[in-house]
Amino acid sequence: MTGKKIVVLGGGFGGVAAARAARSLLDTEHTVTVIDRDRVPRLCGMNPLLIVGERDVRKTGRSLGQLANRGIKFVEAEIASIDTADRTVTTSNGTFDYDYLVVGLGASYDWDAVPGSELAYSFYNLETARRLRRRLSRFKRGRVVISVAAPPYKCPPAPFETAMMINWYFRKQGISRESEIVVTIPEPAPMGVAGPAASQKLRDDLDRRGIELRTGAGVTAVNVEAMEAEYSNGSTIAADVIVTVPVHRVPQVVADSGLTDGKPWTPVNNDTLETSISDVFAIGDVNVVPFGDGMAVPKAGVFAAGQGENVAQTIVSRITGSEPPLPYDGSGNCYLAYSATQSALIGGQFLAEGGPDVSLKPPSAAGMRNKERFERDWRKFRI
Template identity: 30%
Template sequence: MKTIIILGGGVGGIVTANELSSLLGREHKIILIEKNKEHTFAPSYLWLMNGDRKKEHISVPLRSLLRKNVEVINATVDEIVSDEKKVAADGKEFHYDFLVIALGADLAPEKITGLDDSTHTFYTYEGAAKLHDTLKNFPGGKVAVVISSMPYKCPGAPYEGAMLIEDFLTDKGVREQTDIHLFTPEPQPLPVAGPELGNAVTNILDKKRIRFHPKMQLDSVDAKSKQLIFNGNGSFEYNLLVVIPPHQAPEVVRKSDLANNKGWIDVDAASLKTKHENVFAIGDNASVSLPGRWDPDKPMMLPKAGVFADLQAKVVAQNIGKQINGENADKTFGAEGYCMLEAGENLAGFAYGDFFGQPHPQVQLKIVGKKWHIGKILFEKWWLSPVGFKKAFYKKLLQAGSKITGVPIKL
């Protein structure tokens, strides 16, 4: 009998647990430890922001998403002691044979002077709902959408957010008295996806009259005078500020001996193994360097995205299953990712490609259209459906759509 403990019940944790449960016999224990009882679907925060969803539409009990033989422990993980093969949660110890760490990334607005929990963001469930209320009453003026630092989750989301804000203010009739600006320390949109995608997104921003300001590193915010101060690049006065706050690994990861000098967990890109035997890290808390582009001064890392958390979870679960069943653990992670990129007006683009491609990632953007927006809605329905008939139904629909459109959606 083996015990597999999964830390975190977000995208990576849920997929790992369900995959393991379908691979292993009942004699093995699959334990998932998660601090929240409810699971919220982060890609839908954008629709919460623009009013297309209400809070209750995008949040479901975590238990409903997990297969029966996954034991869920509702607790906060406070220690990972890999040497002794144990973790502690709410002060209680749990021993494991295999450990999968999928604790995601935390937001740390306090890292930038002038930012705090009251600054608008669509990167949290509460924040997206609050921003919607503000947008409803926004009379027009200067909107600044600011990517405060790297890395951040989902390289496309800030761009989608800016386009949905543009769409919302157009429908509200205040677009003509509004300027929308997007500031980022990146040299182009989604640099990690390569130049082709970056150019495509810049063109869409241009058409929507969203002013794009690359290579702008936010230094601080003066909320009183509504000024953004950039590192060596002057300042900008805003009326409405929407920030993608700095990200950091959860505290329990940062204080563990697995953390690298930035706090994330270094893993082998193919197997997601950490430096400790039978301990794996997947998803946002893992740090995966992109092959062929490793320059310590300008590190290029695999983006933090649900699509990769999902693929990595499957690789790790299958390899743990194989190891337990005495087979060769030979599954490897290939970073073929995709994303439906919301562009407003109920339209979306579809970006896909190989993030491990050389000399740079080969990611393309399919032309923006209605079908990718519908695909994103179906994806949301599939993800939030309870395990069982409804989930299977949406999976079939998505697979059929994927065949018709010829896009590589792997579920």
């Protein structure tokens, strides 16, 4: 058997999990290469705590250079094009040919889709989270509004977790009576993908903390001078701090490759996560894994990592002739912090036979310890 080349595009949650799993299952005659523009990706899951000073900015990243210790080659480069006919990937640092390609390029943010939002606040990357942290540190009174533009967006619990953390922070600072927190979402209910019971429970938890929830309207524009946000139903909200969750899009290089077939996200076989092109797989935020009535497996790191491992096993089975893995089942759990010391757990199996089997477990100190362990494991490449 001649050595095969496995090329993984993107060193995020999904790409690293795919590369680690493939490397650990294959002989060294086969090569595993990860290509990413960013040598030090950040764990966005820390941002809701980071904005209230509960995470250290210096501990939010991990260097992909360390993959070399595991026998995985890392190339720091901008991916310019993917040619599935030629089986090559062109980058700012050379052209790479592959036998198996794993596309884990995540989602990109379209700030222009909501005019003014770039001048407002966000927490969807490290830069915006740091800016929001500085603003909140001098906040004394007034209204904070957190507004989602449009689904799908990364980590469906994140806007609510962020509201909970700001609420906790205002109580800690003794300014909760002088402040108000409003969350607005385009969907009819919070975290609808997790089912009606979890959604209602979250509604109740927000309500108990005095966090106002408005549903059914996405933010469409932000007027920073007037300090006002505009919504798809024609309403407006004036606020002292306007925080938006940007519109997410498939990265342009993936759309240009033809892998999306003109659709918003990369369609895949739900069982194998293979695209319409043989031996080319798409994992994590870049794909869409639909189920039920118009729903899809959430865009979250835990799912991207699970998909990466599943795809690696499929590739290994094709190379070695071993048994392929069980079909991808959409399993995963996310943490949803309610304070600096308490975290809830949301998750289960989204592709379970008979419909999603998902629940929201109450916040606890053990939940926060598990969340912290998850963060440590990520930094040490255990995830």
